[in-house]
Amino acid sequence: MPEGRGSTMHGVMPPHYLHELPAEDEKRFEKIFQKLDLDGNGRIDVKDLSKALRKVGVDKYYAEKFLARSDSTKSGDITLAEFIHYVREHEKNLRLQFSHLDKNKDGKIDLEELIKAFEELGIKMDYNEAKKLLQRMDKDGSLTISFNEWRDFLLYAPSTDLLGLIEYWHHTNVSN
Template structure:
């Protein structure tokens, strides 16, 4: 899959043909993912078939394909009106399903975290780009990371929002 070849090259900072735990952690930190240490080790341990502590391209591709399959299902679940995009209303609905009230401005901030073309919607490509290096394993963890990002960015609790 050529779409992952460029990402592999970007992650392979020392250009040795492998991705190490530290290279993967560094890239995640650049994307604002700070609490990934244990998960990064688990990723490498799970996909490192030859147990050399590194991911070659084939091992990395296996990880990426698994992530893509898993998150495609979640994307379709999030896209309530089945239009091929996630919008603020989809985010509000997701939070409501999880028993959390979120304001429109905060739903907008979540969309903006993923929205690369400023359309105020998130298509599959944008969503995949956002979650592919985020080591969350399910929607609940993704929502928790969004809540953490919103609280962390404001330095306070979310005005008008109830966080569980």
């Protein structure tokens, strides 16, 4: 059994963890967790999270929200087990929202789809503003957003509904 599977330093794994988590996801989650656990104590508290997220342009408000939503034991910090459990659920919601925006089902969100999504939410957005927003998330310069780009950018968003995700996206833009 790979190291770290089935138990944690400070918490109990959710029972479904062992059966459902592919090894590459486990590694990805552990890497993200280690980046956020700045003092290396095996737990992420609001100080760790605020400092780490500030580096990627995420406001302290979102760090506090993320911590509150992922801290299932209400201990004031999160263990790797809590982090993985929360992030897996959050990624399922992100996948759902991504699918909703990807109208032509090509696995990418393009400018037209983005502008249409804003219109559906009653938000008027011109082409240049939408392009700037898309470019913040678009890591490969394709002018489209893959699910991985979407997931990685919105990982710390405390919301799961589309309007909340877009507010977070817009807000992280402004604060960068």
